Amino acid sequence: MNLSKETISTTKYKERVLQFGEGNFLRAFADWIIHKMNQDDIFNGSIVVVQPIEEGLVSTLNEQNGLYTLFLQGINEGKQISSCEVISSISRGINPYTDYNDYLETAKNKDMRFIISNTTESGIYLEPEDEYAGIQKSFPGKLTKWLHHRFKHFEGDINKGMIIMPCELINRNGDKLKQIILELIDIWKLEDSFKEWIINHNEFCNTLVDRIVPGYPRDRIEEINKKLGYIDRLVVEGEYFHLWVIEAPSWVKKEFPADLINLNVKFVNDMTLYRTRKVRILNGAHTSLVPVSYLYGLRTVRDSVMDESIGQYITDTIFDEIIPTLSLPKAELDNFANAVIDRFKNPYIQHYLISIALNSISKYKTRVLPSLLSYIEDKNELPQKLVFSLASLIYFYKGNIDGEIIPLNDDKDILANFSNLWNTYKASQEDSYEIIASTILSNKAYWDIDLTRINGLKELVAYYLEIIDRQGMQEAIKEVL
Ligand SMILES: NC(=O)c1ccc[n+]([C@@H]2O[C@H](COP(=O)([O-])OP(=O)(O)OC[C@H]3O[C@@H](n4cnc5c(N)ncnc54)[C@H](O)[C@@H]3O)[C@@H](O)[C@H]2O)c1
Numbered sequence: 070m071n072l073s074k075e076t077i078s079t080t081k082y083k084e085r086v087l088q089f090g091e092g093n094f095l096r097a098f099a100d101w102i103i104h105k106m107n108q109d110d111i112f113n114g115s116i117v118v119v120q121p122i123e124e125g126l127v128s129t130l131n132e133q134n135g136l137y138t139l140f141l142q143g144i145n146e147g148k149q150i151s152s153c154e155v156i157s158s159i160s161r162g163i164n165p166y167t168d169y170n171d172y173l174e175t176a177k178n179k180d181m182r183f184i185i186s187n188t189t190e191s192g193i194y195l196e197p198e199d200e201y202a203g204i205q206k207s208f209p210g211k212l213t214k215w216l217h218h219r220f221k222h223f224e225g226d227i228n229k230g231m232i233i234m235p236c237e238l239i240n241r242n243g244d245k246l247k248q249i250i251l252e253l254i255d256i257w258k259l260e261d262s263f264k265e266w267i268i269n270h271n272e273f274c275n276t277l278v279d280r281i282v283p284g285y286p287r288d289r290i291e292e293i294n295k296k297l298g299y300i301d302r303l304v305v306e307g308e309y310f311h312l313w314v315i316e317a318p319s320w321v322k323k324e325f326p327a328d329l330i331n332l333n334v335k336f337v338n339d340m341t342l343y344r345t346r347k348v349r350i351l352n353g354a355h356t357s358l359v360p361v362s363y364l365y366g367l368r369t370v371r372d373s374v375m376d377e378s379i380g381q382y383i384t385d386t387i388f389d390e391i392i393p394t395l396s397l398p399k400a401e402l403d404n405f406a407n408a409v410i411d412r413f414k415n416p417y418i419q420h421y422l423i424s425i426a427l428n429s430i431s432k433y434k435t436r437v438l439p440s441l442l443s444y445i446e447d448k449n450e451l452p453q454k455l456v457f458s459l460a461s462l463i464y465f466y467k468g469n470i471d472g473e474i475i476p477l478n479d480d481k482d483i484l485a486n487f488s489n490l491w492n493t494y495k496a497s498q499e500d501s502y503e504i505i506a507s508t509i510l511s512n513k514a515y516w517d518i519d520l521t522r523i524n525g526l527k528e529l530v531a532y533y534l535e536i537i538d539r540q541g542m543q544e545a546i547k548e549v550l
């Protein structure tokens with residue numbers, strides 16, 4: 070039997086949330102939070118999910134009547150916590166590529182009040198080819214059209230604006246989305262009164278999300294479905310820990326009262342410090358760890374932190390080279406970092422390094438490079454472990470270890486560039502490693518700046534590349550321990 074509303078009974082709520090993205094993270098996080106609020110009778114609203122790109126899971130979601138099973142597992146205050154629940158906050162999904170009118174119709178619903186999104190770090194951008202007519206390629210393009218449709222339908226009613234809470238892991242996500250919408254209004258030459266309505270009667274919140282969600286447990290799904298007694302093609306697994314920091318005026322909290330129940334949702338005036346702490350320590354550690362640990366022969370985050378050498382490498386990287394670059398009180402940073410390391414050790418979830426590796430070049434730029442640059446500025450010396458991670462990343466993007474393919478996932482031009490470079494130089498010339506280091510480090514499209522201008526960086530990266538290549542990661546790591 071497949072999971073559907075025949076499998077369990079659910080309550081029907083008014084559709085109050087439009088959500089762009091049907092991915093694992095939103096289903097394990099925002100949709101779960103809304104499900105919890107519904108269970109406690111403090112929200113009473115359901116979610117319409119919009120598939121942001123042509124390929125996606127909305128048809129599967131509809132086949133399951135919006136239902137899916139969420140496993141949350143972790144350790145809280147020393148106790149093991151484990152829950153398995155069917156989440157019922159999604160009413161339906163819409164694929165705007167096949168049902169654009171249904172999508173626009175939702176703008177006419179007077180109960181709609183919230184927009185939530187997670188379209189990955191690449192989703193919030195200005196697409197120059199987006200036009201008002203037809204379907205827009207980008208998420209901001211689709212949303213602008215939807216908001217305009219709403220504005221026109223309700224004749225500019227100031228009470229029909231939306232509360233917009235993007236979850237993309239980019240700095241000041243709400244401000245960025247708003248700025249792109251305003252630019253599109255100008256490009257599409259929409260009326261000034263619409264612009265005024267967007268600015269004054271819609272609330273764009275900057276938010277920061279935190280929950281480790283490895284996603285669909287592909288390798289254990291048969292066993293899981295057997296235990297559940299039904300087939301669920303949208304099972305999600307995540308850690309128990311969760312935090313949603315929302316920068317918003319106090320009236321938003323009244324409308325989205327998640328903080329009233331046992332949920333870690335914080336409304337704040339400024340989310341900057343939360344974001345910097347999380348992105349630099351947790352995501353920075355993930356991104357620094359992946360190439361080193363993968364080349365060492367490990368495949369999950371837990372196995373990595375439990376390994377003596379790699380565990381020490383990542384702990385030292387956090388405490389010696391990331392934390393000293395942050396300006397929050399040290400005790401607070403140490404506590405956060407220790408908690409992160411405990412979360413990485415979570416024995417109940419399998420977080421594959423290869424899934425974190427997705428788009429590692431842009432992740433290194435936003436999540437690790439700021440620590441490396443601040444360290445150099447503060448101490449006038451190179452942070453060896455972060456540089457080692459950069460060299461490992463360049464080596465990882467060779468795409469194979471001793472003939473075994475690494476299933477890299479990044480922009481196809483980036484992958485082709487690395488592959489050509491490694492094929493051209495191999496270890497055939499004496500200065501191959503320096504040429505490879507120099508070519509990659511000077512590419513401003515990757516890092517925004519020319520990294521070869523940093524004293525000694527190119528040479529140190531080339532040196533690490535050579536020892537990783539000639540001696541293997543098991544030996545090379547000793548260089549920085
Ligand atoms: N998985 C986690 O542990 C976790 C935790 C916190 C934050 N996040 C953030 O969530 C994002 C998504 O993670 P996920 O695990 O849900 O991945 P996923 O692959 O399950 O979902 C990705 C979603 O993004 C959409 N998408 C992809 N490219 C897009 C584009 N160019 N434009 C518009 N939409 C696009 C897809 O349609 C899909 O809905 C990550 O990029 C990450 O920044 C993830």
Ligand SMILES: O=P(O)(O)OC[C@@H](O)[C@@H](O)[C@H](O)[C@H](O)CO
Pocket residue numbers: 238278279280281282351352355356424425427
């Ligand atoms: O989801 P990504 O691909 O942006 O990044 C991989 C991980 O670092 C990330 O998912 C963390 O687990 C998450 O940000 C924790 O809140």
